[in-house]
Amino acid sequence: MxxxxxxxxxxxxxxxxxxxxxxxxxxxxxxxxxxxxxxxxxxxxxxxxxNSAYLSLTDYDVINDPNFVGLDNYRQLFEDPKIATSLGNTLFYAAVQVPLYVLVSLALAMLLNKAGRAAGFFRTAFYLPNMTPPVAVGVLLLLVFNGQNGLINEVLGFFGIDGPNWTTDPNWVKPAIILTSLWSVGSSMIILLAALRNVPQELYDAARVDGANGWQRTVRITIPMISGALFFVVVINTIAAFQTFTEAYTAFFGSGNTTYGNEAALFYVIYLFQQAFEFLNMGYASAMAWVLFVIILLITLVQLRVSKRLVYYEGEQR
Missing domain, CATH: 1.20.5 (Single alpha-helices involved in coiled-coils or other helix-helix interfaces)
Known part of the structure; x- marks a missing residue:
């Protein structure tokens, strides 16, 4: 130079x-x-x-100095039955919660997009639950989904339906947690509503002239035009789903209770937390954390690969 x-x-x-x-x-x-x-x-x-990568190769209990054990912690992951249980619970939760969360967010955003002057009020009303502390949401889960006198079963009973024991029946614990997660749907709704507001009205007008009905306009115009925002919401909520912790821990583990459906609510991060701060197996917990990082990374890379075919960005040459 x-x-x-x-x-x-x-x-x-x-x-x-x-x-x-x-x-x-x-x-x-x-x-x-x-x-x-x-x-x-x-x-x-x-x-x-x-430091976490190093600790994952050691036997460390916080009190004593780390003792290097190589890959023993990672080998132990394949032998621990609770790893399979917690990871299976987490995968099930993510596979069901993320699509449901995105669909509800999109439905609310599309409704608010048609609300006119009232949109501001409803936008604030739907977003306010996001300000609730996660611990309070965990307590709310126990109150609303109580099998005896919870709000959900009271409503179902009004229609003559005998509601399940949401918080004690292992088959219904995860559905209860998934439904509770919709409490914070407002954040994704705001993102999708902003994307909907940026869709050119001329496209809808031209589609009406061509005879397209509401469903065709949604599939052919709305979804492609907001696919970037949808992809962002899917990726962010997938990562959050794999890290779900506070609500489930508060509801099923916070009091030290080890009965009543806890196995069904044992998510991967909860088990990681137990290993680190209850059993003081910091080395093992660090190995768990790196395995979770790799899982999330691989899933995100797959989503990025798929997005190249499904996501439309304005001005992009196809």
Whole structure:
């Protein structure tokens, strides 16, 4: 680069040197402004990641120094029956909860998109539950889905339906948790509503002129035009589903109760938490955390690969 600058005429060489100095000053200023984030990332993200990778290769109980055991923790994962149980519960939860969550979010967003002046009120009303602390949502789960006098069974009883024991029957524990997760559907609804507001009205007008009905307009126009936002909501909620913890732990494990359907509510992160902070198996818990990271990474990569065929971005050449 210096040789190129030296070969320029004197006036151009002066301007080039001045631009290079200005670029260096701007780079230093930019680094100075983002240095708090860089320091925070290194201290609170990068270092814990590296330390966790090391601890996953050790036998560490917080009290004593880590004892290097190699891949023993990872081998133990394949022998622990609760790993299969917790991972199976988590996969089932994610496979059912994410599509249901996205469908409900989309349905509410489409309704609000037609609400006119009242949209602002309902948008706030649907989003407010997101402000509820997750621990309170876990308590709400026990109250609403109580098999004896819970709100859900009271409503079902009004129609002559004998509701199940949601919180004690292992077959109904996960459905109860999945339905409770819809309490926070407002955040995704806001994202999809914003995407719907950006769909050009001219497309719908042209479709009506061509005789397209409501379903055809939704499938041919609405879904493709908001597919980017839908994909974002799916990815974010898939990651969140694999990390579900607070509500289920509060409802079924927070009091130390080890009976009544806990096996059905034992999600992977709950078991990870138990290993780390109840049994003090930090090395084993770190190995569990890295396995979860790999699972989420692989699923996200598959979603990204699929999105290339299903997601439409405006201005993209097809």
């Amino acid at each position: 210096a040789a190129v600058v030296d070969s320029l005429p004197a006036e151009e060489r002066t301007r080039a040197v001045a631009r290079r100095r200005r670029g260096r000053r701007e780079t230093r200023a930019a680094l100075l402004f983002i240095s708090p984030w860089i320091i925070g990332f290194l201290v609170f993200t990068a270092w814990p990641l590296v």
